[in-house]
Amino acid sequence: MGNPAKGFALIAVFLGAVVILVFTGGGWWVYQNAIRQPAEKNQNVGPQATSTPQAAETYWKSYRSEVYGFAIEYPPGWIHLNRSSSTVMIIEASHEATDAVDIAIEALTEYGGKDWSAVLNDPEMTRENCRAITFAGESAYGCDNIGPFGFYETLVKRDNTFFSIQDQFQTATSTKIISTFRFIDHVSTWKTGSQKTEEPVVDQTADWKTYRSEKHGFEVGYPSGWFLNPFGDFGAVELTSVPRNTYGEGGVLPRGSASISISKHPYIQIEIAVEEDLRGADKIYSRGVSMKVGEENAVKNVAGISYPDKVLEQEIGIYIAHNSSLYKIFLNYHENDQKADQYLKIFDNFLLTFKFTK
Numbered sequence: 001m002g003n004p005a006k007g008f009a010l011i012a013v014f015l016g017a018v019v020i021l022v023f024t025g026g027g028w029w030v031y032q033n034a035i036r037q038p039a040e041k042n043q044n045v046g047p048q049a050t051s052t053p054q055a056a057e058t059y060w061k062s063y064r065s066e067v068y069g070f071a072i073e074y075p076p077g078w079i080h081l082n083r084s085s086s087t088v089m090i091i092e093a094s095h096e097a098t099d100a101v102d103i104a105i106e107a108l109t110e111y112g113g114k115d116w117s118a119v120l121n122d123p124e125m126t127r128e129n130c131r132a133i134t135f136a137g138e139s140a141y142g143c144d145n146i147g148p149f150g151f152y153e154t155l156v157k158r159d160n161t162f163f164s165i166q167d168q169f170q171t172a173t174s175t176k177i178i179s180t181f182r183f184i185d186h187v188s189t190w191k192t193g194s195q196k197t198e199e200p201v202v203d204q205t206a207d208w209k210t211y212r213s214e215k216h217g218f219e220v221g222y223p224s225g226w227f228l229n230p231f232g233d234f235g236a237v238e239l240t241s242v243p244r245n246t247y248g249e250g251g252v253l254p255r256g257s258a259s260i261s262i263s264k265h266p267y268i269q270i271e272i273a274v275e276e277d278l279r280g281a282d283k284i285y286s287r288g289v290s291m292k293v294g295e296e297n298a299v300k301n302v303a304g305i306s307y308p309d310k311v312l313e314q315e316i317g318i319y320i321a322h323n324s325s326l327y328k329i330f331l332n333y334h335e336n337d338q339k340a341d342q343y344l345k346i347f348d349n350f351l352l353t354f355k356f357t358k
Helices: 004-057 116-120 172-179 270-278 340-353
Strands: 061-065 070-074 078-084 087-092 103-107 127-135 138-145 151-158 161-167 209-213 218-222 227-230 237-240 258-266 283-293 296-307 311-322 325-334
Touching: 061 078, 061 087, 070 078, 070 172, 078 283, 078 296, 078 311, 078 340, 103 172, 116 138, 116 151, 127 151, 161 172, 209 237, 218 258, 218 340, 258 340, 270 283, 270 296, 270 311, 270 325, 283 311, 311 340, 325 340
Parallel strands: none
Antiparallel strands: 061 070, 078 087, 087 103, 103 161, 127 138, 138 151, 151 161, 209 218, 227 237, 237 258, 258 325, 283 296, 296 311, 311 325
């Protein structure tokens, strides 16, 4: 007889090989199945995966300019700041205390009635490498602006108004924000020169009162809920959204309020008056921008003025030379006031109603 121990050893080797094959084969099947299952599941959820960014954007905020007829979206952690009736900044909230401007959108009112060549070849600007593009459904130009800060600028024209959209840092987020810019179709005739019929244009001054100064030769409309405060020769009139006695002549505006003043001065060159008035400004957002008030040529500044208790007021100054006199029209309100949009619309309509009577 053969050796029994040797026979059992051969059987053990055979059984061990079978066990190894079973486990390795089963493991390979499990591995392959694990690979196939996620792939098959992903095929079923493809459309849902692409909807994730869209769902995130439902939480974005919206800025809408009824005056100039455009809207833009921006994400949480970003804010919008109205620097003037024609300029809005879209910035990261962390940049608010700095001079950094992520995105600026400005209606270029100084180019009213002019053509593209006047904008692209403006010698006072630093635009280079301008190329034709399509933006917000309109013909536009993309330019490199090599000014002190440097930024990419999109120039687009809608009806009779040019717009500048400036992107200083050109990040993925700022690019996405700018891609949401769109025009809306209920724009006032006085801004664009043409009226859309999609929605009726409401006369926002229908219930306004009228102030007329025979002494200073002008009249102007103002909201019925505002307060009229006539002053002396140089302070022709001030209009305030709250009673003047709540803070006194020469005092600081309470938060949540605004004032509009008109004053008449002996004529000096507007450039000199502008420099004198801006000398005490803490921030200068724009200086000497040409515009029209009715049929009159005018110049606009936008500045920030500091007062005690860390109060910073936004100040928009309009300068008009007329009949050997210089008229100044100022709007003042607190920086980042929640009613800023309301004040800017009132100021735009205020300028629309302003006219000289002699």
